[in-house]
Amino acid sequence: MSLNRLPPLGSLRAFEAAARHLSFTKAAEELGVTQAAVSHQVKTLEDSLGTKLFRRLTRALTLTDAGSSLAPELGEAFERMTRAVQRVQEREAHGTLRVSLLYTFALAYLVPRLGHFSSRHPAIDLKLETNSRVIDFDREPFDAAIRYGRGPYPSLHADLLFPDALTPLCAPALARKIKKPADVMNYKLLDDQNFWDDWAVWLVAAGLDPKAPRQRTTVFDSTRLAVEAAMEGLGVALGAPFLFESEIKSGRLVQPLKLVVPAGKSYWLVCPKRDAERPNMLAFRQWLVEETRGLRERKIEDA
Secondary structure, X not given: OOOXXXXXXXXXXXXXXXXXXXXXXXXXXXXXXXXXXXXXXXXXXXXXXOOOOEEEOOOOEEEOHHHHHHHHHHHHHXXXXXXXXHHHHHHHHOEEEEEXXXXXXXXXXXXXXXXXXXXXXXXXXXXXXXXXXXXXXXXXXXXXXXEEEOOOOOOOEEEEEEEEXXXXXXXXXHHOOOOOHHHHHHXXXXXXXXXXXXXXHHHHHXXXXXXXXXXXXXEXXXXXXXXXXXXXXXXXXXXXXXXXXXXXHHOOOEOOOOOOEEEEEEEEEXXXXXXXXXXHHHHHHHHHHHHOHHHHHOOHHHO
């Protein structure tokens, strides 16, 4: 063997374990392989070094001078490698996880539940930034993004969080005047500029013409802002009632009609496939998927 070339790592690992235990059998149990496999790996190492490392006695195993010289050095080397790997794992399980997400999802759903995540994973800091653009994970400093669309984004690892639903939402004063779907056309339909077709989806489901003349309206860059405007009496917004439960329970916001229709889009947690199993990413993914389980299993008509 060349002096600059190391023997196979597997043979070194088998020898180190066998030397520590002075037993091929115990080394095999530690490494999760057979006794024969350990014996073969040690024999391979001895052949590559050109010297015996063990004296194989009838009922015992002892080290030769060469084995006694090699064993402690290898043991220290493997211990250093173990500590290095552990440091990387610990660093990956801690630190900051940068997440891009939609303003509506952040305020209506995630922020009220962040305490649950922090209590479960106190060593992971979340850095949240709201925006609606497509994230280029190779160029931007984000680890994950929560996005709204049809999915499933095959170039990324994607976890379905929950499907969205649509129904008119408005202030109590307007709600008292909306008795049937056609009544919403008497008021400004507040739009989210990112999802122009949502009102058309609901109007078609309600049996109305989405191209019918409408009152002039105000356009917002998030559903959350449109709903805030609706609570101020500026018109009728469109959204999922389960994302605005606290506002509805407080009486500031009202769902005037029973008709709730699937939006045809869902909220997704996406990240690069290479990062999906990183400890801190996996912790966030598992927590959020579990946290949203009830919304995935909910029937839209019960929304």
